[in-house]
Amino acid sequence: MTEIQPDLKTSLGSLTLKNPVLTASGTFGYGQEFSSLVDPNLLGGIVVKGLSLKPRAGNRPPRTVETPCGMLNAIGLANMGVDAFVEKRLPLLRELDTVVIANIYGHTIDEYGTVAARLKGVEGISAIEVNISCPNVDGGGMAFGTDPDISARVTEQVLKKADKPVIVKLSPNVTDIRAVARAVERAGAEGISLINTLTGMAIDIETRLPRLANISGGLSGPAIRPVALHMVYQVVKAVRIPVIGIGGIMDYRDAPEFLIAGAKAVQVGTASFVNPRASLDIVEGLKAFCQGHGITAIDEIIGTMRLR
Template sequence: MNPDLSVDMGRLRLKNPVMTASGTFGYAKEFESLLSLDRLGAVVVKGLSLAPSKGNPPPRIVETACGMLNAIGLENVGVDAFIREKLPYLAKLEAPVLANIYGTDIESYAELAARLDGIEGISGIEVNISCPNVKQGGVAFGADAHTAQKVTQAVRRRYQGPLIVKLSPNVTDVTLIARSVVDGGADAVSLINTLTGMAVDIHTRRPRLANITGGLSGPAIKPVALRMVWQVAQAVDVPVIGIGGIMNAEDALEFIIAGASAVQVGTANFVNPRCTMEIIDGIEDYLREKGIASVRELVGSIEIPRF
């Protein structure tokens, strides 16, 4: 038996549920000699802004127990250079390509969406709402349900393709944010983005990151991510993409059973550049071993004891 690995992400059909996470896979070409890019369920590129960004000064990556802190600062070539220089290569891939976008105000999000609308080679966009809103004193867009909805609505008005909104875990109730972006027009949600953390050098008594704080990712955040995915999957009626500490097929399967229709692999790409291939193979082996015809049968199949 050859299990069916295909999944539906709203209007987008993926050949399997394994995607790459934005910011951990470059623009895909960096990995072409290490794995078969066409086997991926989808490629999510580095976050794009209207203008090129150099990101934060170094040091901007620190290893931690069971993970890493990053304060890269969303360094990228800018949307125009992306379309001109990076997209011709990406458009040749069999795997769908999703552009991750971020802005500093609602207008910049909307303008980014408009520039990517109808562009050949882009199968959809993922909106990063964990960024600071400069017009509200630096409060992240994803920290407030009303603001998150307004961003989603603005993007939806300017972009006709599949729209995914990436949720921040740095909130009191992630389900409120999830429902707000779905009401704003999101076709799917992805979560979680990194948790805010820091590290201190005890010898210099200074922060290890020049930015002081950074985003914690890797296995350390998996239990938090899994809990939030399970909660959101029950709260919304759109596909959920699970992210956070997925290192192998068992991790991915946990997210799928908890309610994720697909997963994104991030920090693991730095440890094992071929991990996505191994995860795809591992999911297929699991389905075959259990006699399950389709991975879609596993989505949300978790059994919660009732006492």
């Protein structure tokens, strides 16, 4: 008897993904860095490294430090700029048979719109993910994502300039993430992804220097997974638009947690550093999970948490 191939397709508003596993922005480069180990065509999608209007050098080093079950980073959104991305990196991404999502950010509300406008009419990008949450840039991401009204205004501005579905990526560094989620939904976002990194720091007790030159950075990895899962659960209950779960997903057992909590898809980030094939292993693992549990389509488990 041949095993039934479960249907892993999932939808994010108008987007259809072949499976619910995407790579998170800033952890998979521009899709080529890992291509000798991971066939990106087998993934649900790729979210490329955050793009800004102008190239950005990034923060002074040290930029990363390992912490218990995780890591802190203060890369400073180093990137080649949206125009160079479209010219140099997108042509290769365009050849892929998977969804490519461009992550963007700006320093002003207007600039968010300008970056979105630069992607207007550009082929090969299926959606825009708006970073309102990166905690590393002075006067940048953090200020937008912590205020529901400003988050909504950023969303509106991007929607005004973009010709693609807009997903807003939320910061967990807020008192009530549901308020921000509702605000960006009202502003017209087609989807929400969460969580970005949690702000943290580490100190070298011998030198008394902060371990990151930026002093603080964003915590990622399995250390943040329970926080991420709870916030995903909260947001799923607060909005009607699709939610993508992100935060410390390391293997196929972690992904269904987020799906059961109600996420329509997940993004894999820090895990790719530890195991470059993590995203693909999760796709394969989900298949086996479905087969093992008699699930014929992955969306059968989305939002199915039972109550005690």
